[in-house]
Amino acid sequence: MRFSCSTCGETYPLDGLDFHCRCGGLFRLDRQAGEAVGASVSLGEVPTPVLERTLNHLPVRLKLDFMRPTGSFKDRGAFVLVNALKDLGIDHVVEDSSGNAGAAIAGYCAAAGIRCDIYIPQGTSPGKIKQLAAYQAHVVQVPGSRDDTAQAILEAARTTYYASHVYNPLFFEGTKSMAHELAGQGGIPDCIVIPAGNGTMLLGAYIGFSELGRLPRIIAVQSSRCAPVHARFHGLEAQAPAPTVAEGIAIGRPMRMAEMLAAVRDSGGDCITVTDEAVLAAQRMLGAMGIYVEATAAVAVAGALEYFPGASGAGLDIVVPLTGSGLKK
Amino acid sequence: MRFSCSTCGETYPLDGLDFHCRCGGLFRLDRQAGEAVGASVSLGEVPTPVLERTLNHLPVRLKLDFMRPTGSFKDRGAFVLVNALKDLGIDHVVEDSSGNAGAAIAGYCAAAGIRCDIYIPQGTSPGKIKQLAAYQAHVVQVPGSRDDTAQAILEAARTTYYASHVYNPLFFEGTKSMAHELAGQGGIPDCIVIPAGNGTMLLGAYIGFSELGRLPRIIAVQSSRCAPVHARFHGLEAQAPAPTVAEGIAIGRPMRMAEMLAAVRDSGGDCITVTDEAVLAAQRMLGAMGIYVEATAAVAVAGALEYFPGASGAGLDIVVPLTGSGLKK
Numbered sequence: 108m109r110f111s112c113s114t115c116g117e118t119y120p121l122d123g124l125d126f127h128c129r130c131g132g133l134f135r136l137d138r139q140a141g142e143a144v145g146a147s148v149s150l151g152e153v154p155t156p157v158l159e160r161t162l163n164h165l166p167v168r169l170k171l172d173f174m175r176p177t178g179s180f181k182d183r184g185a186f187v188l189v190n191a192l193k194d195l196g197i198d199h200v201v202e203d204s205s206g207n208a209g210a211a212i213a214g215y216c217a218a219a220g221i222r223c224d225i226y227i228p229q230g231t232s233p234g235k236i237k238q239l240a241a242y243q244a245h246v247v248q249v250p251g252s253r254d255d256t257a258q259a260i261l262e263a264a265r266t267t268y269y270a271s272h273v274y275n276p277l278f279f280e281g282t283k284s285m286a287h288e289l290a291g292q293g294g295i296p297d298c299i300v301i302p303a304g305n306g307t308m309l310l311g312a313y314i315g316f317s318e319l320g321r322l323p324r325i326i327a328v329q330s331s332r333c334a335p336v337h338a339r340f341h342g343l344e345a346q347a348p349a350p351t352v353a354e355g356i357a358i359g360r361p362m363r364m365a366e367m368l369a370a371v372r373d374s375g376g377d378c379i380t381v382t383d384e385a386v387l388a389a390q391r392m393l394g395a396m397g398i399y400v401e402a403t404a405a406v407a408v409a410g411a412l413e414y415f416p417g418a419s420g421a422g423l424d425i426v427v428p429l430t431g432s433g434l435k436k
Numbered sequence: 437m438r439f440s441c442s443t444c445g446e447t448y449p450l451d452g453l454d455f456h457c458r459c460g461g462l463f464r465l466d467r468q469a470g471e472a473v474g475a476s477v478s479l480g481e482v483p484t485p486v487l488e489r490t491l492n493h494l495p496v497r498l499k500l501d502f503m504r505p506t507g508s509f510k511d512r513g514a515f516v517l518v519n520a521l522k523d524l525g526i527d528h529v530v531e532d533s534s535g536n537a538g539a540a541i542a543g544y545c546a547a548a549g550i551r552c553d554i555y556i557p558q559g560t561s562p563g564k565i566k567q568l569a570a571y572q573a574h575v576v577q578v579p580g581s582r583d584d585t586a587q588a589i590l591e592a593a594r595t596t597y598y599a600s601h602v603y604n605p606l607f608f609e610g611t612k613s614m615a616h617e618l619a620g621q622g623g624i625p626d627c628i629v630i631p632a633g634n635g636t637m638l639l640g641a642y643i644g645f646s647e648l649g650r651l652p653r654i655i656a657v658q659s660s661r662c663a664p665v666h667a668r669f670h671g672l673e674a675q676a677p678a679p680t681v682a683e684g685i686a687i688g689r690p691m692r693m694a695e696m697l698a699a700v701r702d703s704g705g706d707c708i709t710v711t712d713e714a715v716l717a718a719q720r721m722l723g724a725m726g727i728y729v730e731a732t733a734a735v736a737v738a739g740a741l742e743y744f745p746g747a748s749g750a751g752l753d754i755v756v757p758l759t760g761s762g763l764k765k
């Protein structure tokens with residue numbers, strides 16, 4: 108296995124410090140048939156359950172992808188990424204997510220015995236820091252803006268392996284496992300509705316379903332308060348991002364935007380937005396059914412209800428993955 | 437199925453308002469061969485994973501029983517109890533746990549469409565109330581002491597079904613499923629180390645393993661700051677309870693003490709205590725391995741390390757269940 112540039116084709120080893128091509132292009136994973144990542148590092152990966160529910164009048168299959176060791180689907184990416192790093196002999200990484208990706212990478216690094224520095228903006232909530240600290244990650248709180256944190260991680264990544272959930276294709280190699288699981292849990296759906304920020308779930312699903320030879324229509328859902336992918340998809344002018352309850356997908360400049368657009372188009376899918384009010388209503392609806400998710404996870408439910416009003420989804424097999432536990436703070 | 441008094445043998449229907457015998461005795465479940473509780477109410481029950489780990493020098497199997505829909509093993513009890521209540525046509529219940537049992541019963545009642553009033557002491561942490569509120573449980577905050585809450589629930593239980601995780605044998609009928617799962621996950625262990633408060637896991641394990649025809653030695657672990665079962669087991673004078681980090685097992689007067697003692701004795705087991713310092717050290721040890729649990733869950737690990745020092749556990753198959761997620765507040 109190796110990385111190659113999706114722009115110029117230049118190849119790079121998996122264990123180097125380069126996390127994108129010198130030409131500026133993003134990495135993809137080149138994998139030969141039969142090449143696989145190890146799985147010696149485990150926190151107890153079990154297939155997440157699927158519940159059939161009718162939301163308003165819309166029958167859907169809810170994939171409870173928050174029922175993972177660290178409380179979110181990001182574990183899928185961290186599982187493959189960290190196992191690969193362990194096999195490569197890497198013993199120290201840096202990462203810059205204060206959210207579910209950071210927790211997942213910190214948790215799996217702890218399991219692997221890999222040192223892990225997580226760069227987060229000052230002011231990150233105590234609950235998130237508590238989980239990172241439990242995994243004994245070295246938490247680096249960067250004063251200033253989110254951009255200052257981004258600058259700090261770029262400095263750190265010059266000398267230490269960058270276990271990025273955005274740049275590193277091995278993370279997406281992990282998030283694809285949801286598609287494979289679904290194939291054995293009632294089959295590949297007609298349609299899948301996915302919250303879209305950096306595209307970790309969306310691109311993973313695209314890779315996974317592509318390997319299976321059949322793509323469901325991918326409906327990418329963004330917050331109306333931060334919708335750059337939606338704007339580009341529909342040829343609209345992007346608005347400046349505003350704070351949203353869907354903080355897990357509040358990504359103003361997604362690095363893999365072009366891939367996300369191509370995936371949605373290739374699937375015959377669509378891109379929509381939902382308001383904070385619709386997200387909170389969807390979160391309450393799930394809670395009233397006994398399903399406790401964080402607001403970002405409710406984006407997919409709000410999107411499904413928005414995209415398939417009334418009985419318009421009848422007869423379709425629609426999967427709605429739920430990305431993060433309500434216990435997350 | 438029916439309830440019968442474990443003291444005088446008097447029988448009671450499952451759907452009545454009596455939650456213990458008029459003689460004062462506690463209920464047990466009388467079940468004929470072939471009688472089973474329905475399972476139409478589901479939040480996505482999947483077998484929880486088992487990880488083989490060496491803690492200091494002690495090889496154990498960790499049963500990650502917090503990887504359940506509401507974040508704790510108490511889901512097992514709520515699953516069976518609420519399914520039974522649904523089958524019985526009960527549409528409104530009361531319960532008085534501010535912790536994991538309350539969350540589990542509220543979550544499953546939401547899934548079942550059963551109204552649920554949860555009585556909690558004023559001052560319960562916002563995180564716990566948030567989860568109960570998400571399930572749209574009616575949260576009744578009772579001013580005053582824990583005893584005032586106990587008094588309030590007794591009043592409420594005169595007119596509304598008491599879905600108690602302590603009195604109701606259907607709850608223990610649920611928690612027994614961990615034993616059945618373990619039998620199919622590497623087999624019945626030689627020894628199982630269980631945090632003991634009200635005995636929801638301990639008695640469930642005892643019932644489950646008894647059904648399977650082979651009892652592991654049950655090591656019941658209490659906090660040194662609240663250890664009435666330990667005191668009675670060893671014929672010591674009980675000390676007044678003091679606050680402990682293991683709040684989930686801080687039960688000064690366990691209703692089912694006699695059953696717990698009998699279960700431990702019948703298994704050839706033992707009862708020990710662990711200090712708060714040992715509990716917190718065990719919690720840190722798990723976190724450093726990527727396993728994020730609440731302090732009460734770490735009691736079992738602290739107990740295993742206390743009971744099997746050095747290499748004294750070598751050659752034994754020791755299971756340590758982990759009861760609650762670290763994401764719980």
